[in-house]
Amino acid sequence: MAGIIAYGAYVPYHRLRRADIADTLGSGGGKGTRSVASYDEDTTSMAVEAARATLPPGRARERVEQLFLATATPPYLDKTNAAAVHAALGLDEQVLAADMAGAVRSGVAALLAGASAAVPTLSVLADLRTGAPGGADESAGGDGAAAFLFAGHREDMPVLAQLIGHSTVSDEILERWRLPGASSSRVWEERFSEGIYVSQAAKALGSALDGAGIAASAIDHFAVVGLHARACAAVRRSADVRPEAHAPDYTGVIGNAGTAQPGLQLADALDRAQPGETIALVVLGDGVSVLLFRTTDALPAHRAAKPVADQAAAGAPAMKYATFLSWRGMLDREPPRRPDPEPPYAPPAHRRAAWKYAFIGSRCEKCATRHLPAERVCRSCGEVDAMAAEPMEHVRGKVATFTVDRLAFTPSPPMIAVVVDFDGGGRFRCELTDATEAEAVIGGRVEMTFRRTVTANGIHNYFWKARPVREAEAPAPAAAVGDESREGAR
Template identity: 55%
Template sequence: MTGLLSYGSYIPYHRLRRSDMQAALGASGGRGSRAVASYDEDVVSMGVEAGSAALQGQRGLPERLYFATSFPPYLDKTNAAVLHAALGLDRAALAVDMAGSPRSAIGALLAASEARVPALAVVADIRTGLPGSSDEREGGDAAAAFLFGRGTSETPELATVLAFASTTEEFLERWRTPGEKASHTWEERFAEHVYRPLAEDAFTTSLKAADLAPGQIDHLVVSGLATRAVRQFAQASGVRPEAVVDNLADRIGNPGAAQPGILLAAALDRAGAGENVALVHLADGASAMLMRTTEHLLSRRSSTGVSGQADGPHGELSYITFLTWRGMLDREPPRRPEPDPPAAPPTRRSAGYKLAFQAARCDACGAVNVPPGKVCFACSAVDQMSRLSLRDTPATVATFTVDRLAFTPSPPMVAVVVDFDGGGRFRCELADAAPADAHIGLRVGLTFRRLLTADGVHNYFWKARPLRTDETRL
């Protein structure tokens, strides 16, 4: 196995209070809130956010991309290819999906950590269920990304992978057939009975391989959708109670396939140098991964970690809006013609701009052209352009308007014109903000979103969103 070179996390801006569910349905809603992906977000767009955070400053990496989710936007098409394009990876880099179940996250992490070349594991999920169900109430949406490889002086290892162990057993605990929106579950007592010995075997085997005892684990992450089994194993693991990482259930909910990644990122956010981190994931068996942090972790982790996103500024969402976004409630759409689906040939020709947001700098006058073209808009020089990516470049709102007539699934549309630091002007929508939040001088960054879906084709492009506190990029 190799070492962890970097990592990133993404928690959507919107929150749904469980008390609002309770008020609407007249049933127990539980405590706290759950994170909700916006109407224009899916697991791919959230994966791009997490992957961008993990790859910040990592030039020429990775050479492998493994994408795990239980809610893929496409079947018979590689979702990881969209991430590959949006992250601006080299054409030779392999991108594959590991989709269908929450356990796929462990497969992505293991494949990336065992690759002989730098590899990125991206885990993302959107969890929902029928109105009033425990999955709807306890679920959450999030994404995380982890870059593994051999450390160098420029890219040192933040943690060393010590051991991995797994157990697998076929049993009926959670399932969903193709086409169904919600999962089915057996009763929790059955899951507790089955999962405990599986988790104990995987954890014990990994500790033995790493020559560690439970008391030497400084941070224990236990994840899985069988919440009672997860809690029972954490209590019986032999690890000190204060070392068990908070599952964030009251703050963002359980994001399924993304939960092991989000909680592992949270553990790394608070870990010190030379500490042992254990991840145990319960899903159709159990898997355990052990890591030991290095002194480089403290200086290279993200300034906006999991806690900063979970507790930072966010937008409150009504339960009716949540149901509409999830397709559980059909509401009268805007009385505007729906846009046509994107066509394959022009999409491919403009993929550098559309997906990776590549602009062009004029070699003659230095003007930044957005979108890129053959002729410079400033000096009219022809074919004297150098490509550059503005994906990670902050910008400032130069002007804006609130458009109440334009087609959007969540009216009104806030349209902004932004000026990028270093040059370049772009007109787009403003996401994760109310009309009252828009103002001239607002600092924003780009965010990858799904504009619309027509005839089964997802149209991805970039929007602007306000930068969060202490955030220099997305």
């Protein structure tokens, strides 16, 4: 079986206290918090962030030959959402980009498709979970994404974890459903399917372990995921697995990320595992799938730069429930007295795709001046057509100046606009996201993030924004397996 050669996860910055739901509605809620995708995030933008964490700019991206995006909440129907992820990563045009969408089980399908592929495949899982106000899906849900690069048949890529066995039981269970156009799912009474899932999990886990030739007691990291909380708990109790092997529970902090939850749990297991350990991932939903991985000696040197546990602990102070409802489109607020925003237009967007999606500028080959966006004529020395492509997504900078605009159109007023001076040269004006007014300070360190700037006439406009660098200043992320380090500020 093919193995994982790189991985990464993304947990949005914002958090909602479940108790605030009950405080507002008088019912629902619960304890802890859940992760919340910002007003300018969706499953495509979160998928890009997880993929960027998996594949820093470099040679590893050049080796990707397939890209699968799994989500139950695609921003587009009848259009490939993975194509935007492909464009943001700057992958070769011959790379297949395809969606696996519609249900949370598409996440495990993307993992198995990547693991069984003959060519290097990037499997990305993303989800934005919500439900009717005050309902269990709303409070128990969470938003996030994870990505995994599988080696295919390439033998020149060190494997971090190898898929040593898997088994699946498929079943048509009327447990959860959502009609096209509906804003939330409907579920049957949980006791109906709990026993079904426990029985199927025992069968699938036993089959996977037998196929791999190992016993349940040999499992070092055991994670059970699914939207059926009672069934997941029952499977954990019934499995003959050592207590210390059970995975940490982050649902009290970030919630259940649905399609992305198997990916987040697998990424967390890889964050914590030592070489030679066995990871068992059990996924419930319209049946049960079990994936068994064994880690290798290469894992410690190539772990993800931002562990899942650190991202879970680094969330923002709790937001207001009314803000959450507004971001989810369930509470309409009056827009500013300005003309409605215009949608992006297809021809210019396609012509400037390298800039719009991959954030690629240019550098003059004569005087080394950076240009954002890319230009043909150097503004410093006047040289014509002597430019080299300059990827900028990974370059950090500092705020040169900013303004707080209370009249500009934004789903989360006010808009904070900043001018960024990038390390190594180049200046760019953009929005500052995931930040309060107090965090907009001259000299503040920022990094770039891929976001949805606006939706107009049914068209999503994606571009790049700045966000504050909150962790201690650190070196640039290590290059992915098989990469060569880039020169400092290129």
